[in-house]
Amino acid sequence: MKLYYHPLSGHSHRARLFISLLGEPFELIAVDLKSGAHKKPEFLSLNPFGQVPVLDDDGIVVSDSNAILVYLAKKFDRKDWLPGDPRAAAQIQRWLSVAAGEVAFGPAAARLITVFGAKHNPEDVIGRAHVLLRRLETHLTDADWLVGEGPTIADVALYSYVARAPEGNVDLSGYARVNAFLRRIEALPGLSASPPLRKDVPRARLRRARSQRRRNWHDERSRVGEKARYLASRRNSDPGQGRRCRPDGDRRSARGAGSYA
Numbered sequence: 001m002k003l004y005y006h007p008l009s010g011h012s013h014r015a016r017l018f019i020s021l022l023g024e025p026f027e028l029i030a031v032d033l034k035s036g037a038h039k040k041p042e043f044l045s046l047n048p049f050g051q052v053p054v055l056d057d058d059g060i061v062v063s064d065s066n067a068i069l070v071y072l073a074k075k076f077d078r079k080d081w082l083p084g085d086p087r088a089a090a091q092i093q094r095w096l097s098v099a100a101g102e103v104a105f106g107p108a109a110a111r112l113i114t115v116f117g118a119k120h121n122p123e124d125v126i127g128r129a130h131v132l133l134r135r136l137e138t139h140l141t142d143a144d145w146l147v148g149e150g151p152t153i154a155d156v157a158l159y160s161y162v163a164r165a166p167e168g169n170v171d172l173s174g175y176a177r178v179n180a181f182l183r184r185i186e187a188l189p190g191l192s193a194s195p196p197l198r199k200d201v202p203r204a205r206l207r208r209a210r211s212q213r214r215r216n217w218h219d220e221r222s223r224v225g226e227k228a229r230y231l232a233s234r235r236n237s238d239p240g241q242g243r244r245c246r247p248d249g250d251r252r253s254a255r256g257a258g259s260y261a
């Protein structure tokens with residue numbers, strides 16, 4: 001089996017992680033995204049979407065990280081990772097959709113800013129990441145795994161971008177259950193074969209993204225401060241008006257800005 005990948009790609013990591021958990025041998029073929037190798041005819045014949053990862057299993061070509069998870073679980077008949085009963089299969093599919101939706105537009109997009117220099121709005125994508133993390137934290141209240149009593153491809157699909165969320169300035173420290181979930185996956189036999197991605201992230205880019213975020217935070221603070229000063233001056237001249245102008249909305253926006261810091 002050959003896996004076309006990029007070392008910084010979380011989607012590629014998702015596929016690599018699962019192959020290594022299965023303990024199957026595979027060959028890694030790096031695709032040079034920087035030089036545009038993924039948009040050249042040779043690669044487009046494997047994946048017309050021009051994206052990594054792509055799996056080539058002796059001529060059976062599978063692109064899309066989640067499709068690769070399904071293919072591998074079926075090929076090696078690993079019902080522990082992808083159970084056949086309709087209810088569990090549907091629950092797993094639901095999380096694969098979350099991986100392709102909320103994860104891609106939240107923590108993955110936040111990381112794209114710092115790692116690949118993408119032009120997303122940091123507040124938007126970091127905010128979306130926290131919405132997802134809060135849902136995960138709630139889901140894990142009475143569960144060790146996303147579906148059922150043991151690890152499945154749903155857990156694998158969520159792992160890479162959630163574990164690497166701090167690279168996109170998404171703070172994981174407030175999510176005890178999510179952290180415990182990540183440690184459970186990391187304790188699975190086979191995982192050590194997938195090296196962490198963090199060491200590959202250029203430090204200068206991380207620093208630049210962090211100071212941009214700090215600037216955004218200070219801008220927001222001074223906007224909130226100006227509004228407070230304005231409201232205070234209105235209160236001094238007209239106390240009744242001032243009370244009406246101290247709505248919950250103001251407190252919410254101040255808290256919102258703080259929660260991204």
Ligand SMILES: N[C@@H](CCC(=O)N[C@@H](CS)C(=O)NCC(=O)O)C(=O)O
Pocket residue numbers: 006008009010011012033038050051052053063064065066100
């Ligand atoms: N839905 C795809 C998304 C894959 C994806 O976005 N890959 C990125 C690297 S993480 C890529 O190849 N980007 C290049 C591009 O879209 O031009 C999957 O799950 O594999």
